[in-house]
Amino acid sequence: SRSINLAVIPGDGIGQEVVAEGLKVLSAVLPQDVKLETEEYDFGARRYHATGETLTDADLDALKRHDAILLGAIGDPSVPSGVLERGFLLKLRFAFDHHVNLRPSKLLPGVATPLAGEPEIDFVVVREGTEGPYTGNGGTIRKGTEHEVATEVSVNTAFGVERVVRDAFARAQARPRKKLALIHKNNVLTFAGHLWTNVFNKVAEEFPEVTTEYMHVDAATIYLVTQPERFDVIVTDNLFGDIVTDLAAAVSGGIGVAASGNINPSGDFPSMFEPVHGSAPDIAGQGKADPTATVLSVALLLRHLGYEAEAARIDDAVAADLAERTGKPARSTSEIGDALAVRVAG
Amino acid sequence: SRSINLAVIPGDGIGQEVVAEGLKVLSAVLPQDVKLETEEYDFGARRYHATGETLTDADLDALKRHDAILLGAIGDPSVPSGVLERGFLLKLRFAFDHHVNLRPSKLLPGVATPLAGEPEIDFVVVREGTEGPYTGNGGTIRKGTEHEVATEVSVNTAFGVERVVRDAFARAQARPRKKLALIHKNNVLTFAGHLWTNVFNKVAEEFPEVTTEYMHVDAATIYLVTQPERFDVIVTDNLFGDIVTDLAAAVSGGIGVAASGNINPSGDFPSMFEPVHGSAPDIAGQGKADPTATVLSVALLLRHLGYEAEAARIDDAVAADLAERTGKPARSTSEIGDALAVRVAG
Ligand SMILES: CC(C)[C@H](C(=O)O)[C@@H](O)C(=O)O
Numbered sequence: 031s032r033s034i035n036l037a038v039i040p041g042d043g044i045g046q047e048v049v050a051e052g053l054k055v056l057s058a059v060l061p062q063d064v065k066l067e068t069e070e071y072d073f074g075a076r077r078y079h080a081t082g083e084t085l086t087d088a089d090l091d092a093l094k095r096h097d098a099i100l101l102g103a104i105g106d107p108s109v110p111s112g113v114l115e116r117g118f119l120l121k122l123r124f125a126f127d128h129h130v131n132l133r134p135s136k137l138l139p140g141v142a143t144p145l146a147g148e149p150e151i152d153f154v155v156v157r158e159g160t161e162g163p164y165t166g167n168g169g170t171i172r173k174g175t176e177h178e179v180a181t182e183v184s185v186n187t188a189f190g191v192e193r194v195v196r197d198a199f200a201r202a203q204a205r206p207r208k209k210l211a212l213i214h215k216n217n218v219l220t221f222a223g224h225l226w227t228n229v230f231n232k233v234a235e236e237f238p239e240v241t242t243e244y245m246h247v248d249a250a251t252i253y254l255v256t257q258p259e260r261f262d263v264i265v266t267d268n269l270f271g272d273i274v275t276d277l278a279a280a281v282s283g284g285i286g287v288a289a290s291g292n293i294n295p296s297g298d299f300p301s302m303f304e305p306v307h308g309s310a311p312d313i314a315g316q317g318k319a320d321p322t323a324t325v326l327s328v329a330l331l332l333r334h335l336g337y338e339a340e341a342a343r344i345d346d347a348v349a350a351d352l353a354e355r356t357g358k359p360a361r362s363t364s365e366i367g368d369a370l371a372v373r374v375a376g
Numbered sequence: 377s378r379s380i381n382l383a384v385i386p387g388d389g390i391g392q393e394v395v396a397e398g399l400k401v402l403s404a405v406l407p408q409d410v411k412l413e414t415e416e417y418d419f420g421a422r423r424y425h426a427t428g429e430t431l432t433d434a435d436l437d438a439l440k441r442h443d444a445i446l447l448g449a450i451g452d453p454s455v456p457s458g459v460l461e462r463g464f465l466l467k468l469r470f471a472f473d474h475h476v477n478l479r480p481s482k483l484l485p486g487v488a489t490p491l492a493g494e495p496e497i498d499f500v501v502v503r504e505g506t507e508g509p510y511t512g513n514g515g516t517i518r519k520g521t522e523h524e525v526a527t528e529v530s531v532n533t534a535f536g537v538e539r540v541v542r543d544a545f546a547r548a549q550a551r552p553r554k555k556l557a558l559i560h561k562n563n564v565l566t567f568a569g570h571l572w573t574n575v576f577n578k579v580a581e582e583f584p585e586v587t588t589e590y591m592h593v594d595a596a597t598i599y600l601v602t603q604p605e606r607f608d609v610i611v612t613d614n615l616f617g618d619i620v621t622d623l624a625a626a627v628s629g630g631i632g633v634a635a636s637g638n639i640n641p642s643g644d645f646p647s648m649f650e651p652v653h654g655s656a657p658d659i660a661g662q663g664k665a666d667p668t669a670t671v672l673s674v675a676l677l678l679r680h681l682g683y684e685a686e687a688a689r690i691d692d693a694v695a696a697d698l699a700e701r702t703g704k705p706a707r708s709t710s711e712i713g714d715a716l717a718v719r720v721a722g
């Protein structure tokens with residue numbers, strides 16, 4: 031019989047509330063014969079303040095034993111900027127080699143967009159997750175003085191670039207439009223840019239059916255607001271991916287519906303799924319958070335574990351729910367979760 | 377009697393056409409007693425192909441003698457990516473220490489925006505121009521092999537950050553709303569991020585009337601499409617500035633109207649003014665390019681040289697011209713230039 035052994039990290043702020051709804055929908059969608067086991071982990075601001083710990087080796091050992099991880103949100107204004115980001119979120123992505131950071135953007139019917147007209151938006155960003163300017167390489171000398179120098183080193187390897195580019199080509203190949211755009215800034219960041227461009231062009235030869243284009247990151251932000259329908263699959267580095275996926279989320283319905291997967295395609299370590307939004311401490315504990323992004327992250331999780339039919343049922347339920355929202359009074363976090371659970375079960 | 381000794385760099389593609397209109401409007405707006413001298417320089421793809429040169433020491437010596445530089449566009453698909461960007465554009469910005477890269481965004485009446493509703497957009501980005509990931513530091517080992525490693529080093533100094541942050545505070549102080557946002561990614565790029573944040577907070581103490589906020593670059597892209605009216609002055613690093621100013625241009629009427637100044641406030645070297653758009657080889661030589669961004673760059677140039685009244689006349693002429701465009705047949709590059717020249721003279 032089948033089973034899913036899930037690590038659950040509610041985290042900070044609205045993380046608790048949205049993860050509860052994600053699990054509700056997950057339970058509702060799974061067939062009877064699939065045994066769902068969940069173990070909750072206490073990470074984030076509370077634990078940091080109590081123990082000074084963000085993510086220990088023992089934590090990593092424990093997390094490693096799960097099939098996948100569902101994360102709500104990590105971050106709180108009471109913790110200095112960077113501590114939980116570098117000490118937990120990025121540490122986990124690097125430790126579990128989550129090199130494919132997958133972020134789909136689809137503007138669903140009934141969903142508001144800040145863009146005029148009715149753009150058709152349906153693309154997926156494959157963001158590199160373990161290299162680039164995110165490695166933490168760099169340093170500071172003469173800190174706090176007028177002679178301070180701070181560096182950040184973007185590290186890019188053929189190994190790291192090729193595996194994520196190959197993943198993106200395979201995804202483009204599997205989609206009807208078969209288009210792939212590389213986003214970088216190879217006219218200025220010429221060392222990293224040439225590596226990315228050369229690897230991209232080399233792998234392209236193995237995928238003759240995929241139509242490719244290259245675009246500078248600055249130009250890409252223009253296209254994302256003027257011609258978002260142009261995109262099918264995008265592959266890009268860690269930092270550019272961070273930036274363009276927030277913009278992509280904004281134009282395709284907001285971060286309330288933006289899901290993401292931090293994927294290790296080899297399966298050597300569990301992959302992690304999380305909404306793109308943060309912990310939103312201003313609305314935490316009030317039942318105001320929209321759990322949709324977390325529920326869509328659960329769909330990515332199921333798809334990753336091979337439950338394609340169940341993932342599709344969640345996607346359909348979310349689409350149907352969003353299509354009926356216009357003009358209705360706002361619902362609470364758990365009301366939205368309940369409605370989605372009913373739909374996926376039905 | 378007063379005089380302006382201008383270096384003119386038409387450059388590649390539509391650069392030639394738009395610069396001609398910029399000069400036309402400049403001549404028309406200047407009072408009789410101001411003597412305008414221009415010297416044209418041949419830089420860009422043609423010269424690179426003919427001589428292999430992009431910008432020599434002798435070129436820099438010659439350019440240095442001018443009061444300011446007007447640039448059209450540099451770049452052509454026949455030249456490998458990075459050669460003219462690093463070899464000309466960035467070399468000039470670094471050689472002349474253009475550390476304040478000024479990019480105003482104002483959505484003028486009658487101008488189309490990809491955003492729904494009628495957002496009020498009127499802000500200016502102060503982009504650092506001589507540091508960050510643009511320094512060209514970094515390198516490649518094992519090039520072309522499966523073991524290639526390419527690095528890019530972002531270099532940030534207290535000296536470099538403080539002068540541009542101070543410039544931005546002064547600009548915010550001089551504007552009615554007196555708001556300044558720092559855009560960075562200090563939760564991930566903690567070395568550079570802490571330097572930027574600390575310097576920003578320190579300089580803020582000297583400007584108690586200025587309201588400040590900090591925003592991660594990813595979140596900033598969301599606000600730029602959902603709440604652009606939120607911004608008054610933005611200060612940010614070289615790469616983030618490159619990205620957010622293209623997005624800012626897109627939402628506030630497109631790169632057809634986006635002007636920029638590469639400014640050395642000390643006056644030790646001439647400042648350079650250029651449209652944000654590139655050389656657009658696909659429409660070059662057809663009289664289709666909109667010279668408005670170049671004309672607005674001429675206004676920035678005049679303002680920088682102390683001709684505030686003349687700069688304002690150009691801004692007003694452009695606003696009036698744009699307001700009357702809707703529903704009219706498209707005009708050629710020189711027709712738009714003629715119309716603006718008539719308005720500023722009138
Ligand atoms: C919180 C932060 C470390 C993170 C990132 O920059 O990757 C977030 O912005 C994201 O996109 O998941």
Ligand SMILES: CC(C)[C@H](C(=O)O)[C@@H](O)C(=O)O
Pocket residue numbers: 217218248461462465466618652
């Ligand atoms: C052409 C390129 C070097 C340049 C930059 O990245 O600064 C351009 O994009 C700009 O914004 O002026």
